[in-house]
Amino acid sequence: MNGAGPKGVLRGLGLMSGTSADGVDAARLELGADGHCRFRGWVDTPYPPDLRAAVLAANDALTVEAAARLDRRLGQFYGVVARDAMHGLGPVDFIAIHGQTIRHQPAGSEGFTLQIGSAADAVAATGLTVVNDFRRADVAAGGQGAPLVPPFHQHIFAAPGPRLILNLGGMANLTWLPGSHDPRPILAFDTGPGNVLLDAVADLHSGGRLHCDQGGRMALAGVANQALLAEWLDWPYFLSPPPKSTGREAFGLPLAAKLLGEWEGRVEDLMATLLALTAQSIARAVRRWTPESPEMLVFGGGAENPALLAALQRALPAIRIVHGAQATGIPSQALEALAFAWLGAQCLLGRPGNLPAVTGAARMVVLGGIHPGGNWPLLMKKMIRYKNK
16 A cells, blocks of 8 residues: 655645544645645545444543443544545555544643544554554643644645634634734634534434534524524633633533523524524634634535535625635645644654644644554655655
């Protein structure tokens, strides 16, 4: 699955399974010695229903044995995904695996973040070197362990003027990039829920038949409850300033079940209110904590929800909301997988991957753990040549 490849080029496969817990995105990246990135394709592999159910159940307390078994199941699945992706997209030098987040509670001296998915099983399945566990080094340095993608945003999306990048996955992750001659630092943080509450209510209401509100059809058929929306927008997370990050602990299935259980009226009206909550919480975060920007590129699964994009445009009339894939050629759901392939390369090259101003860490650190595969000696030689270019 791996050959010597072109000289002066590192080829990585990034695997991303986010808080939506719907499957694994795999993106192939070529990184030239000049730092230039080339996107070389993407595939999406849904979780089998039983594995997805186990991942969602991991929001509850797990026994050590259950967590260990799920860790191996995920690692084995990542190995299958990687093999299939390389068969379709081409050979790579290494694999970078984000892992499945099952806990994210980074605050305090004993704060932590936990992504599972056995790298050893992925190495066994592919024979290739794997980089994983990207977030804990930042937490150990006093950071949130998130967001980690903004340095990659800067690397590929920097422009003469300022620009906003929004990833609408399970959570909504926002990056503000300064213009090329602007000395201000990058600003990035999680604004709150992206698709997570919408997906969870659709799943609960349909008895598991629907995993999302396809195209926002349910929300479009409803009317938002403005009084409840105003109350929800005062939840503490929305009011706290960056740096900050969040996950299913705050915005997940228990909250969705509570909101659905307390709702009086049509579920379409609840979906309309939740869609407005996502759009309005993002818009308020933009107005409160980011400098000016004329446009926002939107990626992630939520970028394929026209109702959500339209709500964002209404909430931010002075900013041009742009479908990221249409503007850049990078598929909406491929961006984060591509970013972790890039972060995997930074780890292998011994380069720091975090931004302390973004995560709150005390210093820049190298992110990720390296699990050598059968190609490790060849990869070390290639990295030496790459660094000496």
